[in-house]
Amino acid sequence: MDDYIIEPGTPGIEDYRRLRVAAGLSPKTRDQASAGLPNTWYGVTIVHGGGVVGMGRIIGDGGTAFQIVDIALEPAHQGRGLGKAIMAALMEHLNTNAPEGAYVSLIADGDARHLYAKYGFEPVMPASIGMALQVTRPA
Numbered sequence: 001m002d003d004y005i006i007e008p009g010t011p012g013i014e015d016y017r018r019l020r021v022a023a024g025l026s027p028k029t030r031d032q033a034s035a036g037l038p039n040t041w042y043g044v045t046i047v048h049g050g051g052v053v054g055m056g057r058i059i060g061d062g063g064t065a066f067q068i069v070d071i072a073l074e075p076a077h078q079g080r081g082l083g084k085a086i087m088a089a090l091m092e093h094l095n096t097n098a099p100e101g102a103y104v105s106l107i108a109d110g111d112a113r114h115l116y117a118k119y120g121f122e123p124v125m126p127a128s129i130g131m132a133l134q135v136t137r138p139a
């Protein structure tokens with residue numbers, strides 16, 4: 001862990017796009033990334049050997065609602081505690097800067113729910129269910 005540096009900040013567009021795909025998340029276009037990343041409320045990157053190997057972001061309105069997104073590590077750097085380091089940094093920022101009562105949500109893919117549970121996240125079911133769609137344009 002000594003040779004990993006966790007840095008506050010939003011990942012660059014190409015690092016963001018590369019890391020998402022490397023971690024098995026869906027690809028995002030350059031246009032999507034360049035429109036979205038500047039609106040990050042808080043983010044961190046993991047730097048190793050001069051390159052960015054991991055990231056995590058919080059998006060939201062700054063007052064009432066936030067979402068944790070884009071938690072991703074290159075496969076070679078998974079399973080070493082870096083996911084916990086990312087989450088700890090994001091939670092520290094939330095606990096210091098978000099108003100009391102702010103609602104923080106996320107969609108946990110597969111077994112990543114075990115990581116989020118360590119930071120207090122609980123399933124919303126059965127009272128609620130997470131729902132999502134992807135914007136599509138008519139052909």
Ligand SMILES: CC(C)(COP(=O)(O)OP(=O)(O)OC[C@H]1O[C@@H](n2cnc3c(N)ncnc32)[C@H](O)[C@@H]1OP(=O)(O)O)[C@@H](O)C(=O)NCCC(=O)NCCS
Pocket residue numbers: 023024025071072073074077078079080081082083084085107108109110111112114115116
């Ligand atoms: C999910 C991810 C960020 C976790 O980071 P990581 O560095 O591999 O995980 P860590 O080494 O910090 O450990 C995660 C903790 O959660 C627990 N956990 C259990 N199953 C897990 C799983 N399948 N994935 C991640 N964490 C898991 C571990 O037990 C560990 O806690 P412990 O060391 O106290 O036992 C990383 O594996 C990743 O990038 N995965 C691919 C992309 C992805 O799925 N992102 C999440 C989208 S919601």
